[in-house]
Amino acid sequence: MSNAPIGVFDSGVGGLTVLEALTARLPHEHFIYLGDTARLPYGTKSPETVARYSLQAAQALARYGVKCLVIACNTASSVGLPVITRYIENVPVIGVIEPGAQAACAASRSGNIAVIATEGTVRGGAYQQAILRIRPDAQVNAEPAPLFVALAEEGLNEGSIADDIANHYLRPMFGATEGAPDTLVLGCTHFPMLARAIRHAVGPKVQIVDSAETTAVSVDARLRKAGLAGTRSTExxxxxxxxxxxERFARVGSRFLKRPISPDEVELVDL
Amino acid sequence: MSNAPIGVFDSGVGGLTVLEALTARLPHEHFIYLGDTARLPYGTKSPETVARYSLQAAQALARYGVKCLVIACNTASSVGLPVITRYIENVPVIGVIEPGAQAACAASRSGNIAVIATEGTVRGGAYQQAILRIRPDAQVNAEPAPLFVALAEEGLNEGSIADDIANHYLRPMFGATEGAPDTLVLGCTHFPMLARAIRHAVGPKVQIVDSAETTAVSVDARLRKAGLAGTRSTExxxxxxxxxxxERFARVGSRFLKRPISPDEVELVDL
Structure with a gap:
């Protein structure tokens, strides 16, 4: 079982930022990544629909005999995690929200934490709840930043348009001289692509928490604890x-995974 | 049959700009509008998937006994029209591409025509082909402008961000002092929402063709010709x-339909 692959799923290509962090941390593990590109984006859909789609994607990955399942999509983690853990038995399921919330609570001194995410993730309140469970005195301000998704998919990560949109979303949260958050959670897997524009908008002092890296740490720990860490010496x-x-998965995904993807590598599946 | 409703479908709320034009022109007709919001957007999906989704939406509307079917989505018109006309019998099917292409050819003096649309519509080449069928000497330059969709959905129709993005897409096409197109087709039903920013970017002399209005004219003519025009005196x-x-359909859709929509008005259906 420890040589079985790790299943990773997302609504599309955004979760490739999480896959990238996972392969960097766990280079000897096998991975199967599933992007539900026929039905993306999840971020604007209702919780019921996202939960149904997420469960179908999780079940598809379970059929590949995965030893662990990573929900590399904030929206799917926020509404799909409970239903997936109920139906997928004997496989640890890890979302991106809990690791992100833990990292934010560890990083923040003031407890004043901002979250930017998709409409669905913000509306679902999962980040707000996860942060308050860990740190009940926290002040959490979560706002949707949907244009970031389109910018990242188009590769307009830097430059004046990215800066303007980052200012549009972030200045109202961070512009105050007093009482501004000291920590910002990037609550969507697309957003690390815009790290530079986001940094410009919030200034040098704000801690920026990217849940890709924190999720990789969490998956590593969970596998070790469950005795499921791979024992291979090969890559x-x-x-x-x-x-x-x-074709689009390969073209857009290459930027997110930070390595070229050939369309031939991408296997089409039907859920 | 002439009192049966007209079916209108789109991947989401964008087609409400077409519905608005239709109700303005045909105030005595009944309409059933279907937005496939669970699977939007169509603009980034493969032709096979868009064709399958479009056919399912068309079949769902056919079950309501519509007398005419309007595909109020450029991407669905571009790849779905042939399959829909094959499977939906005895109901006239009208897409938005052909009326838009006709209007562009009528408006352009030089025959140098630019089209902006979604990735899927541009890649499919339907506008390019439709324009060249009508006017074989035309020079057509079609480019995707996907950020416009996100801007319109978020209601950021005007202001510096909309202007910057309009310049980003349109200046490379219209910035040349010689040989610039004299006509621009808005090949996505979201784009009329950004009319002002688009006008700023292309200047006052370019003819802007919005296929919502031209499609309404085309539907009107088709119904009369087929003896299917409504005879009611009531609204x-x-x-x-x-x-x-x-909730999201009502909130975002209100801007597109130019009248308030209550969430209670929106009926959920499963395709």
Missing amino acids: GVVRLLATDGR | GVVRLLATDGR
């Missing part, structure tokens, strides 16, 4: 599955 | 169906 293999659009 | 009734997210 891990990564399989990429998508529900639609090989 | 037409509009039913709104969506596959997901009543």
Whole structure:
């Protein structure tokens, strides 16, 4: 079982930032990544629909005999985690929200924490609840930043348009001279692509928490604890599955995974 | 049959700009609008997937006994029209591409025509082909402008961000002192929402063709020709169906339809 692959799923290509962090931390593990590109984005859909889609994606990965399941999508983690843990038995399931909330609470001195995410993640309140469970005195301000998704997918990560949009979302939260948050959670897997524009907008002192890295740490710890860490000395293999659009997955995904993806590598699956 | 409703479908709320033009031109007709919000957007998906989704939406509307079917989505028109006309019998099917192409060819003096649309519509080449069928000497330059969709959905229709993004897409096409297009087709139903920013970017002389209005004219003519025009003297009734997210449909859709929509008006359907 410890040589079985780790399943990673996302609504599309955003979760490749999490896969990238996972492969960097766990280079000997095998991974199967599933992007539900036929039905993306999850961020604007209702909780019921996101939960249903997430469960279908999790079940598809379970059929590949994965030893662990990572929900590399904030929206799916926020509403899908309970239903997935109920239906997928004997496989640890790890979302991105809890590791992100823990990292934010550890990073913040004042307890004044800002979260930017998709509409669905903000509305669901999962980050707000996860942070307050860990740190009941925290002040959490969560706001949607949907244009960041489109910017990242188009590769407009830097420059005046990215800066303007980052200012549009972040200045109202961080512009105050007093009482501004000291920590910002990037609550969508697309947002690390815009790290530079986001840094420009919030200034040098704000702690920026990117849940990709913190999730990789969390998966590592969970595998060790469960005795499921891979024992291979060879390099891990990564399989990429998508529900639609090989060519676009390869083109846009290459930027997110930080390595070239060929359309031929992408296997189409139907959920 | 002439008192049966007209079916209008789109991947989401963008087609409400077409519905608005239709109700303005045909105030005595009944309409059933279906937004496939559970699976939007179509603009980044593969032609096969868009064709399958479009056919399912068309079949759902056909079950309501519509007398005419309007595909109020450029991406769905571009790849779904042939399959829909094959499977939906005895109901006239009208897409937005052909009326838009006709209007562009009529408006352009030089025959140098620019089209902005979603990735899927541009890649499919339907506008380019439709324009060249009508006017074989035309020079057509079609480019994707996907951020416009996110801007319109977020209501950021005007202001410096909208202007910057409009310049980003349009200046490379229209900035040349010689040989610039004299006509611009808004090949996505979201784009009329950004008319002002688009006008700023292209200057006062370019003819801007919005396919909502031209499609309404085309539907009117088609109904008369087929003897299907409504004979009522009372005001037409509009039913709104969506596959997901009543609340978001109402909130975002109100801006597109230019009248308030209550979430209670929106009927959820499963395709």
